[in-house]
Amino acid sequence: MVTDARFSTRMRARARKLEAASGVARGQFVPPGDVVRLLEAVIAPGDRVCIEGDNQKQADFLAQCLARVNPDRVNGLRMTQSSVILPEHLDVFERGIAATLDFAYAGPQGERLFRMVDEKRLTIGAIHTYVELYARSYTDLCPDVCLLAAAQADRAGNVYTGFSTEETPALIEATAFKDGVSVVQVNEVVDKLPRVDIPSDWVDFIVESPRPFYIEPLFTKDPARISDVQVLMGMMAMKAIYARYLPRTINHGVGFNTAAIELLLPTYGQELGLKGRACRFWALNPHPTMIPAIEEGFAEIVYPVGGEVGMEAYVNNKPDIFPVGPGGTMRSNRFFSQMSGHFADIFVGATLQIDTQANSSTVTSGRLVGYGGAPNFGCESRGRRHASPAWLAAGAEGYAGAAMPRGRKLVVQIVETFRGRMLPTFVERLDAWDFQEKGFFETPPVMIYGDDITHIVTEEGVANLLLCRTPQEREQAVRGVAGFTPVGLARDKAMVDRLRERKAVQWACDLDIKESRATRDMLAARSIKDLVDWSGGLYDPPSRFRNW
Numbered sequence: 136m137v138t139d140a141r142f143s144t145r146m147r148a149r150a151r152k153l154e155a156a157s158g159v160a161r162g163q164f165v166p167p168g169d170v171v172r173l174l175e176a177v178i179a180p181g182d183r184v185c186i187e188g189d190n191q192k193q194a195d196f197l198a199q200c201l202a203r204v205n206p207d208r209v210n211g212l213r214m215t216q217s218s219v220i221l222p223e224h225l226d227v228f229e230r231g232i233a234a235t236l237d238f239a240y241a242g243p244q245g246e247r248l249f250r251m252v253d254e255k256r257l258t259i260g261a262i263h264t265y266v267e268l269y270a271r272s273y274t275d276l277c278p279d280v281c282l283l284a285a286a287q288a289d290r291a292g293n294v295y296t297g298f299s300t301e302e303t304p305a306l307i308e309a310t311a312f313k314d315g316v317s318v319v320q321v322n323e324v325v326d327k328l329p330r331v332d333i334p335s336d337w338v339d340f341i342v343e344s345p346r347p348f349y350i351e352p353l354f355t356k357d358p359a360r361i362s363d364v365q366v367l368m369g370m371m372a373m374k375a376i377y378a379r380y381l382p383r384t385i386n387h388g389v390g391f392n393t394a395a396i397e398l399l400l401p402t403y404g405q406e407l408g409l410k411g412r413a414c415r416f417w418a419l420n421p422h423p424t425m426i427p428a429i430e431e432g433f434a435e436i437v438y439p440v441g442g443e444v445g446m447e448a449y450v451n452n453k454p455d456i457f458p459v460g461p462g463g464t465m466r467s468n469r470f471f472s473q474m475s476g477h478f479a480d481i482f483v484g485a486t487l488q489i490d491t492q493a494n495s496s497t498v499t500s501g502r503l504v505g506y507g508g509a510p511n512f513g514c515e516s517r518g519r520r521h522a523s524p525a526w527l528a529a530g531a532e533g534y535a536g537a538a539m540p541r542g543r544k545l546v547v548q549i550v551e552t553f554r555g556r557m558l559p560t561f562v563e564r565l566d567a568w569d570f571q572e573k574g575f576f577e578t579p580p581v582m583i584y585g586d587d588i589t590h591i592v593t594e595e596g597v598a599n600l601l602l603c604r605t606p607q608e609r610e611q612a613v614r615g616v617a618g619f620t621p622v623g624l625a626r627d628k629a630m631v632d633r634l635r636e637r638k639a640v641q642w643a644c645d646l647d648i649k650e651s652r653a654t655r656d657m658l659a660a661r662s663i664k665d666l667v668d669w670s671g672g673l674y675d676p677p678s679r680f681r682n683w
Contacts, residue, residue: 188221201223214237236260239265241504294328297464356422358655377413380528409433473508477512478518478519506582560620561623603639
């Protein structure tokens with residue numbers, strides 16, 4: 136192929152890197168003990184390096200090897216990665232190997248990341264939502280080198296990503312079609328794959344990892360840890376929102392609040408008449424807490440962002456529900472599921488702070504947690520054009536009196552008024568402002584803007600912001616469900632009473648929900664063992680969740 140030398144600089148850079156690696160690799164395959172040398176050969180100072188590591192699947196062996204390269208040879212890297220999960224993800228900055236970080240989520244490393252940013256030991260390029268970061272991987276953040284994780288490779292170099300495919304397709308394509316170099320760690324090399332997920336000519340190097348890649352069972356929520364308060368919030372959300380609007384396509388965030396709703400579907404959801412009318416199509420991982428709802432016929436399709444440890448046999452047994460291919464195994468896709476959730480009728484998730492105009496943030500004092508998929512899932516999908524009853528009903532409320540009729544996505548934040556260490560969830564001013572004022576970000580790092588949020592659910596009640604016509608009403612609706620926090624105690628009682636009359640604020644008594652009934656007895660399953668029984672023994676939970 137003849138190329139214009141002016142426009143093939145990346146192609147020539149790639150050729151130089153592959154030549155430098157020729158003394159390390161045996162064709163495509165690299166022994167585990169030689170991976171550090173390989174990375175030193177293919178990564179140049181200042182390169183953009185993408186390492187696979189979302190909030191579940193981790194290219195952990197490659198992360199450890201990257202943290203061991205010689206910083207005199209490899210330095211100044213710009214890391215692009217969905218999640219900062221492993222200690223090695225920040226060790227590369229401590230050692231001077233990397234300098235700039237673009238990411239979406241940093242849950243377990245949030246406090247350490249904050250300290251390093253505060254001490255100017257690394258620079259944040261931006262906090263993204265997942266699909267935003269994937270999209271930039273095809274434009275201004277094209278990877279020079281991409282480090283990935285997969286289940287298997289065959290001896291011809293084809294790769295099988297398996298049950299937890301997640302973000303691998305988006306990242307490998309961004310790399311392979313922009314003259315980047317890809318390195319894939321696999322759990323094993325076999326003669327024949329169940330299916331080919333990545334063709335061999337997209338893959339430069341393969342290493343059989345000394346151990347299977349790490350995967351966090353993030354969406355496994357033990358029903359035994361769901362509280363009566365969370366049951367009450369779930370019942371109020373279902374009565375005030377699910378039964379009112381009848382959303383057909385749903386995305387739930389990760390957490391015990393939404394797990395409670397999933398376990399209430401076969402009981403309270405049946406009582407509300409939701410079966411067959413709502414909650415039919417889901418964009419979410421195979422949550423174990425969805426098993427009873429699936430068994431009772433509530434879910435028709437679940438399109439997953441990723442896999443979930445122990446759910447393989449159950450999922451593969453249900454090809455009508457999950458995307459199970461000809462090889463008999465599910466293939467998840469983080470990018471596509473994120474887009475499915477973006478155009479859903481409703482998103483229900485949690486946060487760490489909410490201000491009086493309903494702006495929501497997970498960036499709080501001392502922690503840089505990031506956003507994950509919430510800004511994409513939890514925003515008004517203004518590009519949507521297909522109608523549904525929920526979309527039309529929410530639009531009729533939110534755009535009442537507008538010259539042009541429009542639909543509207545339901546975006547729900549479900550939170551307790553106080554979080555850990557009795558810190559109030561509701562605040563007059565988000566900590567996000569401090570991060571902007573310190574120069575960390577050009578704008579306050581808000582996860583979901585208040586004008587995207589339609590409802591807030593707490594143990595106090597439900598605020599329907601679609602029915603608020605002024606900023607003052609919106610503020611008092613927020614205060615009306617903020618309980619005994621300083622924000623809640625500063626409510627205008629008379630205005631909140633008027634909002635209750637219009638159902639812009641509804642407490643449990645307004646919804647005819649007796650708090651004495653809102654107990655764990657309402658849950659379809661009250662333990663992990665119950666979920667195993669519901670699954671007919673197909674669910675095989677991780678050992679740390681077994682107590683029988």
